[in-house]
Amino acid sequence: MPHRPPLPPRPTLETLCAHAGRSRREPEPENTPFVPSIAQSTIFHLGDSAQAEAIFAGARPGYAYSRFGNPTVEALAVALADLEDGAGALVTSSGNAAVLCAVAIAMDGRNGPLVTHPDIYGGSFELLQILSSVLHVPVQFIDAQNPTAWSEALVDAGAVLLESPSNPLMRLIDLKATVEAAHQNDAPVIVDNTIATPFNQSPFLANVDWIIHSTTKYLNGHSDMIGGALISRQPLTPNARRIHKNLGGTVNAFDAWLVLRGLRTFALRMAAHNHNGAAIAAWLLNRPEVSRVHYAGLPDHPQAAVGRRQMKHGGAVLSFELKGGRAAAERFIDRLRLIVHAVSLGGMESLATRPAMSSHRGMGDAERERAGISDSLIRLSIGIEDLGEIKADLGQALADH
Template identity: 30%
Template structure:
């Protein structure tokens, strides 16, 4: 029996059982596969057969993980990578040629921004960017050589929301590939393909794993585009390991339950911070004070687990806040069962100029909280004492 419910898809989508009829899918820790005879080998390498040849190309564990993400996102095909940034870079590298141009939202992950600024220009690939409040300027940035329109929503780290349906319509009008980083929302909270995205990227390291154990990334979407990404990746080697794929596939089985609790805790944290005298402002997609609250409610099932707030006192106050935290972790990761606090201006986005940080919503006192699964009273208690001390 097939199901359209995402909770069931995350659990019941699996590869065929072996002769041992295992209930939980086994690990396939093999680098290669054998062939029945010379003709089987020839036909497999000629792509006349769909089968596993070498685990850099495909593996039963990576195939299961990809299949689950595809069903949850409403995608046709996908490819899994060793990390989130491996997925980002390989996707762009597979689809772009020298002389191509990208239009992107200025509010993106710091490493992606560095890739656009310092790496892609080596191959004569140029970019133009727009602020989240400059959607009306996007079309003026599109050039004859523009190939991709790229965004994150919610954004990292200021959790702004972009209108995916509007961006999708712009991309379609100009025959662009619309590419969305859906890491903060996960397939459970948001499916960008419904709003016109051609491809969706995840850093599976974050909420998809959810316990800070393994690295992984995945790109899913249009089959013709995925085929180009597959051929590029098959030859350049950024593949996800079978063990990590097995862990991530099992993690997807608890994703809806975990995300529901993450979101409940995050909304409580956001409401507490909004009433605290030491805080200038709070941004959380499902707070009514969020500038794009109505849009967030349209696109997302819940508000996610990331809360951004500005502490009074600027960059020194931000650092002092981190030094006073006792329970929550100081880490650059997010999406863990453990709550994490980060001061982007001095850590994850420190290499950006102050101007670039401000454009992306990163003020000197901005704190990003990845709200975990601890008891909400303990999370809020630690934030409260750190703010007061």
């Protein structure tokens, strides 16, 4: 048997991406495929009674049923934990399923309310409304841009769920200060890192407890699957796995493999996304049709100092408001030619949507106003197309407003 060298230290994010699906935590068997296979199977042979008992009891590794665990899904979980430098990950069937699973784990045994902010992503807002009205989970929507109100709410929180940057207004929340305040009451902090991505922000450096992602977005990057994940800073507990198994909306093996495939180019894609996103945000600032630009990387962003501390780059998602109100926003959308009018974000193609009509439609008028979602707001997910062609399409769509 040839001598195996010791495992290398933690690689860079770029190297982790290029080798996504290969375990760096333990040596792989000889002659294994570099690209993980797809274990597209519901069931697994359990062996004899003693072997089956050991698998179900957790005394030995193994698989019984793909809702409980699957080799391809586990390979993705390991890759995502590595990417965020976490201790373990659970993979779900959507980003919303990841939010549900994370909230259930964080709130288990806690008495205080789940504290969040009103400008959270519309899908998460609707989910929390359902949890509140149907399951009577106490939820408090607190303006995180009001430091006093936010800090006071954290004192009695059962758990905290936040986005930074928020979707779609790109507001930032100080992760370190939030964690320090919440942990005084032992309240777990969950951060949705979908918009920032592990390329631009590392929430575990601020000691947050859970990171959630919609893997549909940048991590997959090809707009061809739906999925999510929650990643833990601490080793996963049996209870966390139990909640995930029964509540997490487990992803199937093929969709997990698609995310693994997407991770291979994630770092390269993000460099291109970041370049184009920053350039478009700066370009929109000088357009007479635009009244305001929301982008985490702008020097005059209201929380620019927070951004400099906890983000490496502003990313490629931004929003802006048009001076002509809803009519101008609808005319802009209708005139786009290269940029696709579609929901979601993080694919290689540039997308535009009007949040009041789409992602935040489930909010009432008063709730949208409180969250700052105006009828003239346009959200852009800037892709990796030629920058000049993106600007040209935006320019012709904005003209004559």
